[in-house]
Each structure stands twice: as structure tokens, then as C-alpha cells.
Amino acid sequence: MVITSFVAYWKQSVKQYEKFATFLRNEICSNNLADFGLRKGLDHLGEVREKFLSITERFATFQARCLNAHVDFPLLQRLALPITVGSAKYLASRSTTPA
Numbered sequence: 001m002v003i004t005s006f007v008a009y010w011k012q013s014v015k016q017y018e019k020f021a022t023f024l025r026n027e028i029c030s031n032n033l034a035d036f037g038l039r040k041g042l043d044h045l046g047e048v049r050e051k052f053l054s055i056t057e058r059f060a061t062f063q064a065r066c067l068n069a070h071v072d073f074p075l076l077q078r079l080a081l082p083i084t085v086g087s088a089k090y091l092a093s094r095s096t097t098p099a
Helices: 042-067 073-079
Strands: 002-009 013-019 023-029 083-085 088-090
Touching (some): 013 042
Antiparallel strands (some): 002 013, 013 023, 083 088
């Protein structure tokens, strides 16, 4: 079973598929290799492979950086505590709205 997870378009597209709910597969689709400064033909297949490999690596690195979110959990815990100023007690900030 193959499910498309993410597709980024410009002149070509970078697609990311989830396969078997375990693997992510990145692929590049291009109808015009000249957009990459490359030539067609089996003689140039190595150059195409190297160029596309570097593009998919940059895409995966960028995506990993964007999705790698670290949260300061002790700060969130302190924000969840009520605040007392003088004799007044203020409710904590909520991360969710009550149902």
C-alpha cells in the first residue's frame, strides 16, 4: 500500500511516499533535465543520479530541521500553574480550550 504523504512543486516535483506504514520514500519527477543543467542520455545517468541524490538529501534535511521541534516542558509546566499577586489568584494559561 502506497500513500502520498507530501508533494512539493516548482518546475518539477519532489514526492514523499509512506510505504507499508514504515518507510518514507523520496523521489524527484522531471520532464526536462535542462532545468537542472543536465543532459539526457545514458552517458549522463551518473550526473543525473548525483544531482537528484543531493536534491533529495537537501529536501530530507530541511524537512527534518522543520519538524524537529523541541519544547521547554518545565516552562510549560510553570505556565500551567496559577499566579498569586498579593491576595489575588490568577488562573493559569491553558493550552487547550474547554469543551
